[in-house]
Amino acid sequence: MENQRLGRLVLVIYPLQGHATPVLQLGDVLHSKGFAITIAHTRFNPPNPSNHPHFSFLLLPDNLPYSDTSQTPSVDDFEAINRDCHAPLQELLELKEQRVDCQVVGIIFDSLMYFAATVADHIKIPRLVFMTSNAAFYQAFAAIPRLMAEGFFPFQDSMLHEIVPQQYPLRFKDLPVLRENMDMMQKLIDLASNFQKFSAIILNTVDFLEQSSLLQLQQQYQVPVFQVGPLSKLAPAISTSFLKEDSNCIAWLDNQTANSVLYVSKGSLSMSDSKELTETFWGLANSGQSFLWVVRPGSVSGSEWTEVLPKDFKEIIGERGLIVKWAPQKEVLTHSAVGGFWSHCGWNSTMESLSEGVPMICSPQFFDQKVIARYITHEWKVGLELDGELERGGIERCIRTLMVGKNGAEMRERATELKQMTSVSIHEGGSSYNSLIELTEFLLANNIPQN
Numbered sequence: 001m002e003n004q005r006l007g008r009l010v011l012v013i014y015p016l017q018g019h020a021t022p023v024l025q026l027g028d029v030l031h032s033k034g035f036a037i038t039i040a041h042t043r044f045n046p047p048n049p050s051n052h053p054h055f056s057f058l059l060l061p062d063n064l065p066y067s068d069t070s071q072t073p074s075v076d077d078f079e080a081i082n083r084d085c086h087a088p089l090q091e092l093l094e095l096k097e098q099r100v101d102c103q104v105v106g107i108i109f110d111s112l113m114y115f116a117a118t119v120a121d122h123i124k125i126p127r128l129v130f131m132t133s134n135a136a137f138y139q140a141f142a143a144i145p146r147l148m149a150e151g152f153f154p155f156q157d158s159m160l161h162e163i164v165p166q167q168y169p170l171r172f173k174d175l176p177v178l179r180e181n182m183d184m185m186q187k188l189i190d191l192a193s194n195f196q197k198f199s200a201i202i203l204n205t206v207d208f209l210e211q212s213s214l215l216q217l218q219q220q221y222q223v224p225v226f227q228v229g230p231l232s233k234l235a236p237a238i239s240t241s242f243l244k245e246d247s248n249c250i251a252w253l254d255n256q257t258a259n260s261v262l263y264v265s266k267g268s269l270s271m272s273d274s275k276e277l278t279e280t281f282w283g284l285a286n287s288g289q290s291f292l293w294v295v296r297p298g299s300v301s302g303s304e305w306t307e308v309l310p311k312d313f314k315e316i317i318g319e320r321g322l323i324v325k326w327a328p329q330k331e332v333l334t335h336s337a338v339g340g341f342w343s344h345c346g347w348n349s350t351m352e353s354l355s356e357g358v359p360m361i362c363s364p365q366f367f368d369q370k371v372i373a374r375y376i377t378h379e380w381k382v383g384l385e386l387d388g389e390l391e392r393g394g395i396e397r398c399i400r401t402l403m404v405g406k407n408g409a410e411m412r413e414r415a416t417e418l419k420q421m422t423s424v425s426i427h428e429g430g431s432s433y434n435s436l437i438e439l440t441e442f443l444l445a446n447n448i449p450q451n
């Protein structure tokens, strides 16, 4: 039965794993508060309705020629989605209004689906943007035009380790910029000016983690900011995965001792080459530590999966390591055998790790990941930086430091404290708990259903 007491919310998702996951989780949470939920999605990477029997779905015809899910929408694609999906969403919502089962009281859209703001304006309902990365990233991205105007770009290699003016703790190397393609960067900045039509901001974060960035976002946009994370803990039961999860790894983890396994995953988008995969393999093998390693099919250029590894790789690692195509990551990070996470520092992975008290090795690849990695290592002090070209010796040393070194033990202790603080935030009286109540009140105050 759909929950319809408070009216219907339409959530517009962007077709990437890291974007769709937190929006679907938020849908689950808001459904439990009394809203009916409709998920508007593209043809590409649609959510699986059977995982969400309590939601209804609106298919937006995106007109893009995707042939399989290994493709990633480009910047041009996302402009096209925003152009082509506007009229269909408006028509579908107007139709829905006429057939009213319950009134649409608000649109919550991924910041990359900015066309939805204009649709919400047209039907005169609140439009809330869901920013799917962390507050510090959006705040750093917003500072790029100023830094450009002040002549900091292009910056020299000699400046990489300098702190960016007014952006502590970020160094120039941590900025979310495409140094090698400043034309593209300018295009992204121009597009970002479209992101500003919203009546409130929602983030999957916790206020104690990034209080000052949250405050700056609020001051910059002059709208309410609701920080309602970690959503993975508020909606733990729903499956949001686009790929099939290999659950056998949980039985393997059950046979490992506490805190002994390093979990290695670089998310849904990252790519590597055969050299990097081979160096990673030898780094893991030589570290002497147990590991669970996700190698996504198609993520190594020129290979289908792990063909570039030594033919006898299974004998080399024996029972000490397991390689899978896609893991049930939230369950993995909750498992007591997992003592560390080597990550690309996507925001969902980071929140999942922080809320389970798992310290990290940070290998950011691009954009928001570099900002997030800096916060993990420098602000929250629960991770080690493993940046630049990966080679087996450096990997081996870093793994040992995290898993069995004194520094690693200190980070694990600190990560446990953050886990406890995060848990406090989602329980009665906590900051995310309160923010969620305020979000519900905001939605109701701005549009009370008539039926």
Ligand code: UDP
Binding pocket: 017, 018, 019, 021, 241, 265, 266, 267, 268, 269, 270, 294, 325, 326, 327, 328, 329, 330, 345, 346, 347, 348, 349, 350, 352
């Ligand atoms: N994930 C998963 N299994 C894997 C690897 C990743 O379920 O083997 C999930 C992970 O739990 C997270 C999402 O995929 O929720 C990745 O999002 P993130 O923001 O960390 O990175 P992105 O994929 O967007 O780079």
